[in-house]
Amino acid sequence: MDVMPAAVTPFDAEGRIDVASVARLLAYFRAEGATGVVVGGTTGEGPSLTSFEKRDLVRSAVPLANNLPVWLGVATPSLEEAVWLAREANKAGAAGILLMPPFFHREVDPSAWLRAVLDRSPADVLLYNFPRFTPALSVDLLSSLADHPRFVGLKDSSGNGENLASFAASLPKKRLFVGDETLLDQALGLGWSGTISGAANVLCRELAGAVNDEGESRAAKLELLLPRLKEIRSTPQPMGHKRTLVERGIIDHPYVRLPLVS
DSSP: OOEEEEEEOOTTTTSOBBBHHHHHHHHHHHTTOOOEEEEETTTTTTGOOOOHHHOOOOOHHHHHHTTOOOEEEEESHHHHHHHHHHHHEEEEEEEEEEEEEOOOOOTTOOHHHHHHHHOSSSEEEEEEEOTSSSSOOOHHHHHHHHTTEEEEEEOOOOOOHHHHHHHHHHHHTEEEEEEEEGGGGHHHHHHHHHESTTTTHHHHHHHHHTTTSSSHHHHHHHHHHHHHHHHHHHHHHHHHHHHHHHHHTSSSSOOOOTTOOO
């Protein structure tokens, strides 16, 4: 079972990406049992990074990850920017991209846009269902894209437990990752692959240890984690994750970028 941290992006005092801290963070994830990592995603303040910074981040992260699969978060309404980032991720040797539907245009059917990215991407694509900020990815929409060779999986951050069974039934050959860690035991019971998790920045070992158990033992371990997961989810992030990682000596600074404030 997979636990892939949705990694924070460390910054230095001048607001630049802190590559030395990125290196320690990736080594920490490997040691804690991660099976992959997403960089430049929502927890990684991707909307506050320029396209060139995302390119540079994935270029740095892939060799530093030491064979830990790296996925690049792509969240933009621009088709050309999304395709460019997919190409840059592929050039860097990333496992693929985590692609959010075009935000802002929430009332628009995103299927044509998503298919256009899939058609032009040289990299594998995990689609990202996050209806709080983007058009929702319905079962019908996902089923219409299921035959595309670049569409390899889905992250669902809807927080809707009813989606778990319907997505599993409609996408039996895809890798499925839940974003709401409180639904993880339910998701695994339905055959999901694991989690792409913001909380794994600070609970990677615990989550990895839980998901790799079976049956009642797994359920019991995840039940014990629920209070911590709920506390993390109720705390403003990624600020809380960064403070914890600084306290653990993993990254140097807790800085975030505007419009977020430390």
